[in-house]
Every structure is written in structure tokens, then in C-alpha cells.
Amino acid sequence: MKRREFLKKAAVTTAAAGAALSFGAPAVHAKKRYLWKMVTTWPPHFPVFGESAEFIAKWVEKMSDGRLKIQVYGGGELVPPLQAFDAVSGGMVEMGHACAYYWAGKAPATQFFGAVPFGMNSEQMTSWILAGDGHKLWKELYANFNLIPFLVGTCGVQMGGWFNKEINSISDVKGLKMRIPGLGGKVIAKAGGTAVLSAGGEIYTNLERGVIDATEWVGPYHDYKMGFYKVAKYYYYPGWHEPGTAIEMFVNKKAYEKLPKDLQQIIAYAAQSSAAWMLAEFEAKNNYYLQKLINEHNVKLKKFPADVLKAFRKYTKEVLAEITAKDPMSKKVHENYSAFQKKVVEWDKISEFAYMEINYL
Amino acid sequence: MKRREFLKKAAVTTAAAGAALSFGAPAVHAKKRYLWKMVTTWPPHFPVFGESAEFIAKWVEKMSDGRLKIQVYGGGELVPPLQAFDAVSGGMVEMGHACAYYWAGKAPATQFFGAVPFGMNSEQMTSWILAGDGHKLWKELYANFNLIPFLVGTCGVQMGGWFNKEINSISDVKGLKMRIPGLGGKVIAKAGGTAVLSAGGEIYTNLERGVIDATEWVGPYHDYKMGFYKVAKYYYYPGWHEPGTAIEMFVNKKAYEKLPKDLQQIIAYAAQSSAAWMLAEFEAKNNYYLQKLINEHNVKLKKFPADVLKAFRKYTKEVLAEITAKDPMSKKVHENYSAFQKKVVEWDKISEFAYMEINYL
Secondary structure, eight states: OHHHHHHHHHHHHHHHHHHHSOTTSEEEEEEEOEEEEEEESSOTTOTTHHHHHHHHHHHHHHHTTTSEEEEEEOTTTSSOGGGHHHHHHTTSSSEEEEOGGGGTTTOGGGGGGTOOTTOOOHHHHHHHHHHSSHHHHHHHHHHTTTEEEEEEEEOOSOOOEEESSOOSSGGGGTTOEEEOOHHHHHHHHHTTOEEEOOOHHHHHHHHHTTSOSEEOOSOHHHHHHHTGGGTOSEEEEOOTTOSSOEEEEEEEHHHHHHSOHHHHHHHHHHHHHHHHHHHHHHHHHHHHHHHHHHHHHOOEEEEOOHHHHHHHHHHHHHHHHHHHHHOHHHHHHHHHHHHHHHHHHHHHIIIIIHHHHHHHO | OHHHHHHHHHHHHHHHHHHHSOTTSEEEEEEEOEEEEEEESSOTTOTTHHHHHHHHHHHHHHHTTTSEEEEEEOTTTSSOGGGHHHHHHTTSSSEEEEOGGGGTTTOGGGGGGTOOTTOOOHHHHHHHHHHSSHHHHHHHHHHTTTEEEEEEEEOOSOOOEEESSOOSSGGGGTTOEEEOOHHHHHHHHHTTOEEEOOOHHHHHHHHHTTSOSEEOOSOHHHHHHHTGGGTOSEEEEOOTTOSSOEEEEEEEHHHHHHSOHHHHHHHHHHHHHHHHHHHHHHHHHHHHHHHHHHHHHOOEEEEOOHHHHHHHHHHHHHHHHHHHHHOHHHHHHHHHHHHHHHHHHHHHHHTHHHHHHHHHO
16 A cells, blocks of 8 residues: 555656656656456457457557556466456456357346347447447446446448258248357247357357258358358358447456556557457458358358348347346347437438448449 | 667666566656647537547547647648648648548549548448558558558548539539539539539538539538538438548658657557547437438438439549549559459448348338
């Protein structure tokens, strides 16, 4: 405690001295150094998602002139992937990097900060979080867990997934065994399918052996690297279940509040910088791998039929109604999310969509 | 010079001492303070664009603990808006905030870093700049002017503009006097119209008095504030001429290189953070003002007919061919830009567009 008091006094003295200094004169600061840990839910060096965690650590170190070093751990390197939330919440480590829907079991409302079937796309999610009420609500939710959340990016509209069975009508989903987590999985279950949970490393083998008939993953870049094209017949689009998945970083609230204000800000804007980069990277990489899949591996693209999507949408409404009926925070967040979506779509119809329509059709 | 040498030595000593310190022990730094100026092309406190400049200044100051303070000037407060480029290039001030197409007279290739008719939308432009070759080419171009460019945001698909004359076919553009700068203006001229240049403050009166028949500006948020709905009959979409305008910050290269590395990084990531925020803010605000225009002021939305857009597209190709034939750097940038656009569009067709299609039609 004594050293902290000394540092506080030193800081005050420095600030007072700084005010009196003419610009250009050196200011002497006594600054503490920090070594933090960031656990992630991603395999080590996972493309884009894992790179975002590593970039943030690098940017923070550079911006802070080495005063805050962050050691990034892949899922399982320090704690199992799905224990990242608890590890940061409990203060074992200072930071985590994940997707909010992994924590649905802790608080169902987390799902609205990850992905919602037929919900907002990347641009809209980012807008809700950075310029609407999204971040405020997210912080309110995570405060219950001693965490502060930050948006670190979105990944664009995902692909619908890899199928070994054609989906020509909603009745084809009956009996379908599909690896699909979260709200999308609940929708598949309502349509008479079975939502299977497989860890990333098991999906390929399960698909190859027919343990599952289908799987969703991310998009062409990540899917290519998983090699699904070798064991699945059809590649469906669009990813109705994850139209603009948000990726998060969360920081232990007490650890964050103990940091000097400049390091707090450096963390916040490293995260926000990642938000600009992540979607940019997905846009740049996905087409390259899409073309490889089509041209080098004869992958057949298929669009979900309109009536299948209509049924998925109906089941999504039921799933959301069930969640919001049971959980007041989910209700509050969902209302805000939906109101924002409804409005922003009206603008996007005559801007982004109208522009794509004249160019893409 | 002597003081600089002393500071260099001091920095080396500090770094060496830092390496030997255990984390948690205070490190003593002797750090110079900087007071910089940023000139902008925007009216003082201009929504979104001007706010971005102010946010960047605020974020840099907070992240640097006050070591780098940036005083932001609206256009005309220190130098006229369109002298921002020269003021920073010549070293009179350290930073500028603008749109690259304002500098077409200095180097035609700047236009590809602003907006291209029928070019990339915001998501794609950001991707080209942050994850493709865009930033590299932009830096190469600006190095000729002793400047380093940074992307600070994009503004989404703009509106097509305010018209007092219906545009039912391309022949209606003949004789049309429209306030429209840049490449879009060249297209209007090719279609037989007159591209008029008016400063922001004169447009309203010119439209009211019939000096011009039409004007483009930005989108519902900015257009509402200009009051154009009071003096124009039709509000056209989509903004074919500016589908995803990029906004820039540029820094005097020598001034930047003299900064300590941590402050250089702080500037770079403050800019990148603005890139995430700007589009988010446009998305959040534009619909609110669009609805006000429609519901409170009876504004009539009109979509450009397909054959008008087809003609605009043909003229755009001619305009671009003329520019790239004359200027090798424009040719180099345009080829890279177009190749990126062609590819990313293939992915967007089955992701962003396909998703919007199932939701918006």
C-alpha cells in the first residue's frame, strides 16, 4: 500500500510539473510495468480470431512502450477454451478473447453479443455496439461477472455449412444430424434435426464417418483449412444462423481499474482497431479460398431454398421468444437489438442493398 | 542537437534498465511532450467527419497521458479547407483530416483512395486498405508529398442527391446543372449535364434560386442538417458516385518520424479506431434522419432507373480510362483497386448480398 501511495503522489507531482512545463521539455514519469495474460477460446495462432488476440497484445505493447505486456494463450494452453470466461472473471488471468455466445450457459443474454439467426450483419452489429446502446448493455451484463467487454471485430456473413444431404425442403432437415452450436442449433432441433456439439478437432472425422450429416464452421478461409471439402458434398449459403458474428475481448474489471488511465485507453483502442481490421481481413481472405474451393476442389455451392429459410426464420422467432420469456436481461437486450435492427435495415435497403442490387444482379 | 543526443542516450539507458527490471517495478522515463496541430477540410465540429478528427485528438492525448496534444482546426480556422494538404506537406502543421479526392489536382491517383463511381463499398474499401495493397499504394503516393496517410473511416453508400427535375432516362441528365465534385461530376458532364462546384455554404441558396437543378451531399444525416428537403423535390438513391467514400488523416512524414515509436503507434491506432467508429456512427444516424425526412417533411425517395445507371456506368469507364491513360500511378492504383473489387464482390454476392436478399426483398 505504501508504494502505491508513493506512486500516486509521484503522479500528482508529475502532472503539476507537466502543466508548468513548456511543451518540448522532457517530463519525468515513474511508471509501473505490467505483465498480463490473455486466454482465448481459439486454437493457438488460429487465423483471424487468434491473430486478433496477438495483434492486440502487440499493439498494446508498442503503444505503451513496453509498460503493458500481454502474453496470449491459445485455448487449452493455460486453461481449457471454454474456461476462459471463468478464468478472467475469477481473476486468475486478466484478459480473455472469445465469442460471447459461448457463455449462454452463464447468462443467455450473452448470445445477443455474439450472433443471432436472421439478426444483424457485421456493419449493423458494429454500429449497434459502437454507436448504439450495444456496448452499454454488454457492459451492464458483464459487470455481473466482474468483466468489461470490448468488441474486437466481426466476421461477415458466415457460410451456411457443409452438407452430405441436399436440403430441398424443410422436411429434409428432419433427422439431419448437424454440428451447429448456439441459437442456430436450437432452430435445427425445432425443425426436427439433431444439433450435435463437436469440438473443432473432431468435426472432420465425424463428417467423414457419417456420425454427422452436416456442419457449419466459419467461411471459405477457415473451412478450407479444415479440409471439409474432402468429406462433404455441398457447400450451402447464406449463413442465416450467423450473419455477423461479433468477437469479444473481456478484461477483469478490478485489474482494469487498477491500471493507469493511459493504459486503460490503450487497451480500449487496441480492441477497437482490431474491430476495423478483422472484417477487412475476412473480406480479403474469404474470396481467395472460395475460388480455391470452387476451382481446385470442385466444391458445389448451393443456396438454401426460400421456404427452408422461411421455416428457419419462424423457428428462430420461437427460440427467441422462449429465451426472452424466461430471462429479463435477454428480454431487455433483445428489445434493444431488434429495435436497432429494424431501423438500420430501412436505411441499408436504400444504401448498401440498393447499391449491391444494381451491381450484383 | 545536443539535447536530442542526450535524450537518445537517456532512452537507451532507460530501455536497458527496463530490461533488467522485474515487472511491477517502476521504470523512470524522460519523455518529451508534443503539441501538434491538425487542420481539416470540414466546417468546425462537422458531424461525424469533424468528430472523427476531434476523437482522434482526444484518444491520442489520453493514450499518451498528455505527451501528445493535438489541436484540431475546422476548415478556414487556420488555413482554407483545401489548403490542408499543402499545409501538412510543407510542414506548417503536422496533421490533416480530409478526403483524398480533394487532391486530384495534385495527383489524380488520390481519387482511388476517396471514392470511385461504381467502385467498392465501405466494407470493401476498408478491406482493400487495411488487408489488401491499398495502404501500401497510398503510402507510396503520399510519400511524394512528404505525407503518411491513414484511413480514419468510411461513410457507407451515399445518397444519389437532391433533384428538382425527375430523372427518368439518361436524356434527362442533358442540360442538368448539378453540384457534384470529382469523378461523379465528370460522369455527369459526359452525359451532357453541367457539373457545378459550389462551396457547402452556397448549395442551399443555389438550389433554391434554380442556379443548380440538383446536388449531391452525403446522406440523410448530413443532408437533413443542410435543409435541402425545403428546396428540392426528389431524393434519389443509390449513390452510385460514392459507394463507400474513405476519409483520411495525413501526417507530415518528417514530424512523424521524429516522434518516439510509441507515439507513432498511438497515432496509427487512434486512426484505425476511428475507422471502426465512423461507419458505425453513419449506420446509426442515417436511418433516424431518413425517417424524419420521410415522415416529417414528406420527402419523396426515388430510385435511379436501371438504364440511367447503365449509362452512368459506361461514362465512368470512359472517365477512368482517360485518367489511367495519362497518369501511370493512377493506372497502377486502378489496376490493383479493380482486381481487388472484382474478387471481393464474388464473395460478397454469396455472403452480404445473399443475406440481405433473403431479408430485404
